[in-house]
Amino acid sequence: AKTMEQIEAEEAARRAEEEKAKRTKNLGAIAASTDEVTLLAALIQSESGNQPYEGQLGVGAVVMNRVRSGSYPNTIQGVISAPGQFGPAATGKVSAILASGPKASCMQAAQAAIGGMDNTGGALSFAPVSSGRGGLVIGNHSFY
Secondary structure, three states: OEEEEEEEHHHHHHHHHHHHHHHOOEEOEEEEEEHHHHHHHHHHHHHHOOOHHHHHHHHHHHHHHHHOOOOOOOHHHHHHHOOOOOHHHHHHHHHHHHHHOOOOHHHHHHHHHHHHHOOOOOOEEEEEEHOOOOOEEOOOOOEO
């Protein structure tokens, strides 16, 4: 027999999975070279490497949503290196990760994002939850 708390927790977990499934869409793959996949993985690691996979995918999805948007450069490299967009690209953190190689979960998230997976509902930006910026919270970021 289950306690009411267990039943309620299972129901809450089921609802959370349903909500995640509703907002996760495949927007279609964009062709990318191995170097571009690795670059995106390095950015993902620099921005969210300490977060669960869903948060890593969210960062990758933001980059790919920008590539698709028409309001930003239309390449992964262009989006990541655009002035004032991603601090770790400007500070050399992305380059340092590229030199040693991104971790596997970040490579997986980069491949999924390039493959069209978006769990952010089309977000073009993200900020730390601690910033107070509203949006969809995944891990430690709000996506908007």
